[in-house]
Amino acid sequence: MANTFLTPSVVAREALMVLENNLVMANLVHRDYSDEFVQVGDTVTIRKPAKFTAKNFAGAIVRQDASEGSVAVKIDRHRDVSFEVTSREMTLDIRDFSSQLIAPAMRAIAQAVDEDLLNECANIAASVQATADPSDLADLAALAKTLDAAMAPLDQRRLVLSTAHKYRYALTDNLSKVAYAGSGETLRNAELGRVYTLDTYMDQNCPDSLSAAPGTAGAYQVTGTAGATVVALTGVSAATATVKKGDCFILDGYRYHFTQDKTAVSGAVAQVGIDCELVKDYTNADAYVVSKPHSLAFHRNAIALVTRPLALPMGDDRAAIISGNGLGVRVVYGYDQDTKKDTVSLDVIYGIQTLDDTLAVKLVG
Structure with missing residues (x-):
């Protein structure tokens, strides 16, 4: 009896489901998707959520423009995971193939997408300085207060805590009680509960230094060439300030350690x-320096994740695209005649844009 091989469409469908289940930040922001094929570096125009003002009626209505408005977003993120497979692996049941190969690959892509979204901290002006050892949730209340002052809608407010902040505030009775009040499904999805109007989550991809003792440099400028893994720093905040292995900075939405x-x-x-x-x-270039834990409170409409499908290789039926819920995954099978090995490539393409920075505030320290 002939072996049944997994088709690209079956793998793509499974990959999309795994990707969505492993995303945290990407499931909390505004998402925009269309079937328009694009290439890396293309710019697309997306619609922004509409805003209206309640006018005082004085005998005649004042018509407001009901169009949402638009913003240009550069589709400049292309995340790929490719791996070699054997003929035996390609005949596995999809559940086994997923657990052995698809799930680890898509977790890596999900981590990259969430990290890119959380790097938008660099574009958020409003900030709350965290206290070192809070006895209550005053820091979190300050985040909610900032969103209140910005007139952010009360629904779809989110707080994504770094691991450092989660365990700092989880030691307080108030947050512990809120966390245990959640359903089993809620806890499995990394949600801690609703705190001061904020649906609260934890994401391991929040910006932070990986050094146990971060350096003292609080600001600097970066010089380097594309593709390089070394840079020069100028304008360092102090003449003999230090940077430590694991410290990081953000430039144009990318994080470097x-x-x-x-x-x-x-x-x-x-x-x-x-x-x-x-x-x-x-x-x-002015870098956004990250030497302390960062968390982010925001309304859904503050940040957009914009995804588009990638074109399939011409004349190649060993590829497929599956999309759903504002996400899309491409799967391409390849064969190297020189090495006699098969390859599976999983990739996504997307762009990120801060739509309204007044609807977000970061917690630092």
């Missing part, structure tokens, strides 16, 4: 390693 300790000389670091390649050339 230092791979070594360095001490500035006269406010500059000639060369320091980073953990991933620069996405473009930079000359004295």
